[in-house]
Amino acid sequence: MPHKKSNLPTKTCPVxxxxxxxxxxxxxxxxxxxxxxxxxxxxxxLHFAPIYITFRLLTYIAPYETP
Structure with missing residues (x-):
């Protein structure tokens, strides 16, 4: 039986x-x-992670915003 990726355990990154x-x-x-x-x-x-994550969120959200 082939291995299914949906059955793999997952974790959430704390950063x-x-x-x-x-x-x-x-x-x-x-x-x-x-x-x-x-x-x-x-x-x-870890010191810069909040800044990096905020930047990633803004670059992801900004193209979808409407004026």
Whole structure:
């Protein structure tokens, strides 16, 4: 039976709030995985994360706003 991606466990990244799924490379350390991206593991990034996330939201929302 083929493996279904919809059956994979998921977690939510505490920095960006986006969900991310289990990956084969995390098989042995899945309980320790916290972030969806290596970039978020850097201590300096956590200081700038709110600014980065706000920027991403604004660049996503702005094209859909009506005047």
């Amino acid at each position: 960006c709030g986006r969900p991310f799924s289990w990956r084969k490379k995390w098989e042995k350390v899945w309980d320790e995985v916290k972030y969806c991206n290596d970039w978020y593991r850097e201590p300096d990034v």
